[in-house]
Amino acid sequence: MKVEFAPLNIPLARRLQTAAVLQWVLSFLLLAQVCLGVIVFLIIYNYWFLYIPYLTWLYFDWQTPEQGGRRSDWVRSWTIWRYFKDYFPIHELFPGLTAYLHVLPFWFRCPLFREYLMSSGPVSVSRRSVCHVLSKEGGGNISVIVLGGAEESLDAHPGKFTLFIRQRKGFVKIALTHGAYLVPVFSFGENELFKQVSNPEGSWLRTVQEKLQKIMGFALPLFHARGIFQYNFGLMPYRKPIHTVVGRPIPVHQTLHPTPEQVEELHQTYMEELRKLFEEHKGKYGIPENETLIFR
Secondary structure (H helix, E strand, C coil): CCCCECCCCCCHHHHHHHHHHHHHHHHHHHHHHHHHHHHHHHHHCCCHHHHHHHHHHHHHHCCHHHCCCCCCHHHHCCHHHHHHHHHCCEECCCCCCEEEEEECHHHHHCCCHHHHHHHCCCEECCHHHHHHHHCCCCCCEEEEECCCHHHHHCCCCCCCCEECCCCCCHHHHHHHHHCCCECCEEEECHHHCCEECCCCCCCHHHHHHHHHHHHHCCCCCCEECECCCECCCCCECCCCCEEEEECCCECCCCCCCCCHHHHHHHHHHHHHHHHHHHHHHHHHHCCCCCCCCEEC
């Protein structure tokens, strides 16, 4: 295999973009383990004056990810995030609204790492957390939920548009309970950032991945893309544009005790609007006319 190396005369801005994405990749893969290792080190070598105050504070702060988190405007304004966005680039806009990205509670269980994660804005994806965001006084808040989650990541291959949302109805019930509008959102280009080792359903790899997912609560897709100084292999995402399109809000009448029929009706409406959004915009971003969303 011929290795294609990055040219030496790449502009500084592009190098900074690559560095910004590299720190994100390393943070995603290693930072939680490093933070846990720091705590273990402090305990083994009995730096009690450091770990005892922190663990005590952690005990009382444990529920914060479900109570709006602790975002830091200073962290969110770091220049590194602008370079990160421009690497792909990412086109996304929620004007005048405060968006809360809901992620797996697992990530908030790691000491120290949880503080860094919360500072950038994410909160837990638990029901309690979503309800907290939607019931905050003043309004103007958005709960951003990746519905397919771990199960969908195992089917995320370039050129595929499979969404695991048919059985995801909890968000619909919460929306009805709070009278919160549902807004269909789709990002074109996400599945093009990485390639994934072939894992069709029924294969030994997919079977192992699904078993691990049930045990740990998150999936382990075997992904790969490009490197830092070459384009053939590595864990750096490809420079592919991501275009996030936002559909029309679906009005939701507050129903404190929604019936299964009401949940099902609104869920069907959401899927229909999401499909319309995809069909309306797919031509702009090079998706063949015969491609459509597959709901599972």
